[in-house]
Amino acid sequence: MKPRHRKLAIIVSGVSALGIAAALVLNAFESNMVFFFSPSQVAANEAPVGKSFRIGGLVEEGSIKRQSDGVTVNFVVTDTAKVIPVVYTGILPDLFKEGKGVVAQGKLSADGVFRADEVLAKHDENYMPPEAAGALEQARIQKTVMTQ
Amino acid sequence: MIPELGNFALILALLLALTQGTLPIIGAARGIPSWIALARPVVQGQFVFLAIAFGCLAYSFVNNDFSVMNVARNSNSELPIQYRIAASWGSHEGSLLLWVFMLSAWSVAVSVFSRHLPDEMVARVLGVMGLVSVGFILFLLVTSNPFDRLLPAALEGSDLNPLLQDPGMVIHPPMLYMGYVGFSVAFAFAIAALISGQMDAAWARWSRPWTTIAWVFLTIGIMLGSWWAYYELGWGGWWFWDPVENASFLPWLVGTALVHSLAVTEKRGSFKSWTVLLAICAFSLSLLGTFLVRSGVLTSVHAFATDPARGVFILAFLVIVIGSSLLLFAWRAPKVGLGGKFDLVSRESMLLANNLLLMVAAGSVLLGTLYPLIMDSLDLGKISVGPPYFEAVFVPLMTPAIFLMGLGPLARWKQASLPELMLRLRWAFGVSVVTALLMPFVMGEWKPLVSFGLLLAFWIIATIFVSIRQRLHNSGQGGLFTKLARQSRSYYSMHLAHLGIAVFIIGVTLVNGYETEKDVRMEIGSTVTMGGYTFRFNGASPVSGPNYQAMRGDIDVLRNGEKIRVMQPEKRTYNASGMAMTEPAIDTGLLRDLYVALGEPLEDGAWVVRVYHKPFVDWIWFGCLLMAFGGILAVTDRRYRLKVHSKHVETTTVVAEGKRVASNAGLAAGGKKA
Numbered sequence: 001m002k003p004r005h006r007k008l009a010i011i012v013s014g015v016s017a018l019g020i021a022a023a024l025v026l027n028a029f030e031s032n033m034v035f036f037f038s039p040s041q042v043a044a045n046e047a048p049v050g051k052s053f054r055i056g057g058l059v060e061e062g063s064i065k066r067q068s069d070g071v072t073v074n075f076v077v078t079d080t081a082k083v084i085p086v087v088y089t090g091i092l093p094d095l096f097k098e099g100k101g102v103v104a105q106g107k108l109s110a111d112g113v114f115r116a117d118e119v120l121a122k123h124d125e126n127y128m129p130p131e132a133a134g135a136l137e138q139a140r141i142q143k144t145v146m147t148q
Numbered sequence: 149m150i151p152e153l154g155n156f157a158l159i160l161a162l163l164l165a166l167t168q169g170t171l172p173i174i175g176a177a178r179g180i181p182s183w184i185a186l187a188r189p190v191v192q193g194q195f196v197f198l199a200i201a202f203g204c205l206a207y208s209f210v211n212n213d214f215s216v217m218n219v220a221r222n223s224n225s226e227l228p229i230q231y232r233i234a235a236s237w238g239s240h241e242g243s244l245l246l247w248v249f250m251l252s253a254w255s256v257a258v259s260v261f262s263r264h265l266p267d268e269m270v271a272r273v274l275g276v277m278g279l280v281s282v283g284f285i286l287f288l289l290v291t292s293n294p295f296d297r298l299l300p301a302a303l304e305g306s307d308l309n310p311l312l313q314d315p316g317m318v319i320h321p322p323m324l325y326m327g328y329v330g331f332s333v334a335f336a337f338a339i340a341a342l343i344s345g346q347m348d349a350a351w352a353r354w355s356r357p358w359t360t361i362a363w364v365f366l367t368i369g370i371m372l373g374s375w376w377a378y379y380e381l382g383w384g385g386w387w388f389w390d391p392v393e394n395a396s397f398l399p400w401l402v403g404t405a406l407v408h409s410l411a412v413t414e415k416r417g418s419f420k421s422w423t424v425l426l427a428i429c430a431f432s433l434s435l436l437g438t439f440l441v442r443s444g445v446l447t448s449v450h451a452f453a454t455d456p457a458r459g460v461f462i463l464a465f466l467v468i469v470i471g472s473s474l475l476l477f478a479w480r481a482p483k484v485g486l487g488g489k490f491d492l493v494s495r496e497s498m499l500l501a502n503n504l505l506l507m508v509a510a511g512s513v514l515l516g517t518l519y520p521l522i523m524d525s526l527d528l529g530k531i532s533v534g535p536p537y538f539e540a541v542f543v544p545l546m547t548p549a550i551f552l553m554g555l556g557p558l559a560r561w562k563q564a565s566l567p568e569l570m571l572r573l574r575w576a577f578g579v580s581v582v583t584a585l586l587m588p589f590v591m592g593e594w595k596p597l598v599s600f601g602l603l604l605a606f607w608i609i610a611t612i613f614v615s616i617r618q619r620l621h622n623s624g625q626g627g628l629f630t631k632l633a634r635q636s637r638s639y640y641s642m643h644l645a646h647l648g649i650a651v652f653i654i655g656v657t658l659v660n661g662y663e664t665e666k667d668v669r670m671e672i673g674s675t676v677t678m679g680g681y682t683f684r685f686n687g688a689s690p691v692s693g694p695n696y697q698a699m700r701g702d703i704d705v706l707r708n709g710e711k712i713r714v715m716q717p718e719k720r721t722y723n724a725s726g727m728a729m730t731e732p733a734i735d736t737g738l739l740r741d742l743y744v745a746l747g748e749p750l751e752d753g754a755w756v757v758r759v760y761h762k763p764f765v766d767w768i769w770f771g772c773l774l775m776a777f778g779g780i781l782a783v784t785d786r787r788y789r790l791k792v793h794s795k796h797v798e799t800t801t802v803v804a805e806g807k808r809v810a811s812n813a814g815l816a817a818g819g820k821k822a
Contacts, residue, residue, distance in 0.1 A: 006491075006492055009492060010492055010497075014504070017501075017504070018504070018508065021505075021508045021545065022508075024541065024544060024545075025508070025511075025512040025515065025541050028512075028537050028540035028541045029512075029515060029516065029519075029533065029537055029541075031540075032533060032534065032536045032537035032540065033531050033532075033533060033537075034531060034532045034533070034534060035529065035530070035531050036529070036530035036531065036532070054530075054532060066750070069669060070668075070669025070750050070754065070756050071667045071668065071669055071747075071756055089667070090667045091667050091745070091747035091748070091756055091758050092747070092748070094382070094727075094728040094729055094730055095727070095728070105534075131530050134530060
């Protein structure tokens with residue numbers, strides 16, 4: 001190979017490798033993005049069916065019910081306007097409490113129950129998961145708009 | 149009084165940092181020796197004042213001075229003394245003070261261990277570090293002063309986050325920061341090279357040990373953080389691809405690329421511009437990481453809107469540092485030059501390919517970390533990017549990198565022959581394929597992904613053996629041990645660090661492939677069996693700690709009907725904050741961990757209990773330790789010590805010369821007398 005050809009070969013292989021890597025990354029990125037929906041948005045049928053997404057808000061007071069196996073838990077997530085019933089099997093995080101903020105990831109089943117495979121509450125007592133705080137704020141704005 | 153003293157010390161440090169960041173650089177440009185000579189004493193003075201400032205903050209924490217806002221928010225009189233000291237870097241303000249204090253410690257180290265460098269060079273390097281220091285101290289004084297008073301004083305502090313009340317968390321942030329800040333030395337060397345336009349093998353040799361030490365600290369810091377998450381969060385995971393973790397992983401990836409690129413610049417004089425660019429990137433990502441974690445932007449993008457001073461300062465600082473250094477790079481890099489040429493198949497080209505793969509990996513992590521933040525701040529919707537994305541990207545990117553990792557050390561510099569390499573490595577490849585195919589059967593079940601992971605790990609190990617055998621074969625006469633002793637430390641350090649990667653991969657592969665997890669309801673006396681072990685729950689009883697109340701579970705572990713261990717996981721509630729926390733019990737072993745955590749209490753003394761059997765999980769952190777040891781070994785290589793040695797020779801010759809001059813003068817004087 002002439003030096004000029006060799007240089008060209010290096011550049012072409014380098015660029016194509018970077019192109020492949022970029023395509024791979026963006027493809028993985030697109031298929032693994034998880035969107036967030038508030039209970040009001042879910043009630044308005046904005047959430048996708050059969051695809052994993054996140055919901056968030058407050059755990060409604062008095063809504064936590066443990067099934068007889070001890071590890072399956074039902075609770076209700078509210079943004080003070082609309083509610084979603086959630087079912088989760090497993091140990092809940094330490095800061096999961098009634099009246100506190102929560103974010104759950106999972107799928108919506110046909111009967112309207114959100115089947116969570118992950119429940120998140122963050123590592124600080126004073127701190128509300130940002131998505132949950134956002135959902136409450138959105139619902140508050142909606143309400144004031146409606147009462148006006 | 150003491151906090152005010154700290155504040156004054158901080159202001160004086162700022163003035164010294166301003167001096168350090170201007171006069172020596174101008175002096176080096178204009179050739180003013182007295183300004184150049186200013187660099188070292190100013191650096192040392194700044195260190196003294198920052199030490200005083202940090203000491204004052206620690207003093208306020210130790211003495212529970214709740215009239216200081218920072219102390220009132222992050223400490224408590226019930227907090228044990230070691231955690232009160234650790235609390236001084238537990239908050240945003242305190243951690244930034246620690247950051248800048250460490251920066252000055254690194255600067256002092258540079259000023260002390262740089263006697264053999266040209267004075268202009270040292271002046272420029274220390275000047276750049278001074279400018280970084282100015283930015284940080286200004287940020288502290290303007291937006292986040294750790295000495296701000298709280299009037300009237302609080303009667304009691306609101307406590308340090310219980311998750312941080314742990315020995316691992318006491319040393320994790322300082323280690324991580326030592327790594328972050330350490331890259332500032334490489335950065336300063338790179339900027340100094342751009343300013344002067346001089347960059348040669350000697351330059352690479354000077355900055356290499358500094359970069360390696362920073363990389364070692366960062367490796368250990370990340371390892372401690374991962375280990376802490378494993379035993380403290382109660383989820384049994386060791387890496388979550390959380391933005392906080394990614395923030396430390398990004399500079400590590402680029403730093404790893406930098407360490408390798410520096411090796412090429414030192415040995416072959418190639419990759420010059422690339423090395424400089426990597427040094428700028430590594431430090432920029434360290435800055436980004438510090439601010440991502442410490443500014444609260446991750447908690448809520450909108451916290452920026454409520455406290456715009458911090459956000460605007462941070463963004464402005466990042467833009468100035470990254471923007472000006474990239475501009476300088478664009479302007480001056482052609483002067484530095486690309487360095488030596490190499491063939492399409494050579495050790496250089498393989499290292500370059502791995503550098504690119506590491507950078508693409510870093511870019512994809514950056515995308516996954518920042519994209520949700522950008523979307524949110526522009527009100528385009530809330531999204532999250534979880535572990536599946538990072539895993540989908542990382543495995544395909546790292547596979548060719550690891551393949552090349554085995555090939556590279558055996559390839560010749562400048563020009564290598566692919567057929568010859570294949571011939572030399574055919575056994576290594578065969579052995580690693582066969583072992584990788586058979587090993588999963590030993591573990592009980594064959595899984596394709598496990599086999600694949602093990603193939604990568606065994607490939608590394610096999611090529612290390614081939615490399616060492618070949619090296620010994622080519623190193624002349626003598627017995628095995630004389631030959632082994634003849635190899636340089638830097639040669640062994642490379643293989644040790646690579647072996648660390650192999651051990652790490654084995655740990656990750658086996659724990660992902662064969663771990664078992666159960667969340668079960670356990671009544672008193674009931675058992676659960678997993679991985680050949682039986683766990684018997686004997687109930688939970690209340691205990692009280694220094695600043696918390698807890699329920700402590702009592703679980704017998706049985707193997708073949710014999711009791712081998714008692715495990716006592718706790719569920720704690722901290723007095724000051726009322727925060728609940730899970731404290732798992734872990735039985736660590738070479739081949740497996742047993743992990744038990746208490747969930748929630750049920751009726752009649754029963755509990756929900758989480759039980760894990762995690763094969764080979766400790767190999768993950770052991771692998772990281774091997775990488776770090778590799779780095780330490782590299783820094784102790786003979787050629788760095790030789791320099792110290794030759795410096796001695798230099799000084800002795802200077803002294804001898806001085807004596808000769810003196811005696812000549814004496815003779816002359818004597819002559820006059822006579």
